[in-house]
Amino acid sequence: MAARDYGQYGGVTRALELIGERWALLIVRDLLVGPRRYGELAAGLARIPSNILAARLKELQAAGVIRRAPRSRIVVYELTPYGRGLEPVVLALGAWGYKALGDPREEQVITPDSMTIDLRTAFRPQVAASLPPTSYATRFGFAELLIRVDGSALDVSRGDGPADLAFSASHDIRRLISGELAPDRAIATGVVEVLHGRGELLERFASTFHLPA
Incomplete structure (x- = not known):
């Protein structure tokens, strides 16, 4: 019942x-x-x-x-x-909620699973298919993720590993994903900190993961 x-x-x-x-x-x-x-x-x-x-x-x-x-x-x-x-329902709901996300309250955190689903929501396979395979080692708050993009396939796993670009970012990564903040400005303003690798690959990341606010 x-x-x-x-x-x-x-x-x-x-x-x-x-x-x-x-x-x-x-x-x-x-x-x-x-x-x-x-x-x-x-x-x-x-x-x-x-x-x-x-x-x-x-x-x-x-x-x-x-x-x-x-x-x-x-x-x-x-x-x-x-x-x-329920996966397409959850992803569609995430895209809908993203438009009203705003800044987090002090007590709110980013979890690895919530960020993984957000990345799936923002992933654009039709764009990724035309780009070289790329891996990203990322830190979003306490969420440490290894993101692998190969053509239209996306794999997100917990932890660190070899990557073409490693970077850390706060919740303001949403401004990059929404297109509100250009990749070079994200780096210049400290929203994104490049840990190692080629910083220009952040532009590829922003093209691959995009979700208008």
């Missing part, structure tokens, strides 16, 4: 009954990045009470959106094929 019953019959209503509870869609967002243990989900959603996380996982399992999967000696949560069908 759905946690909510709106008393209406329709696709949108049913979708909200299944994933409309608080935190549910953020759990789906993080699982779109990859399977997660319970503790990893809790760490990525630091403000979620443990009883709410347990309840949402139980509800999403009952709805057929996620499942528990044994991996060696641990159990992880992963999306079912039905749950993975």
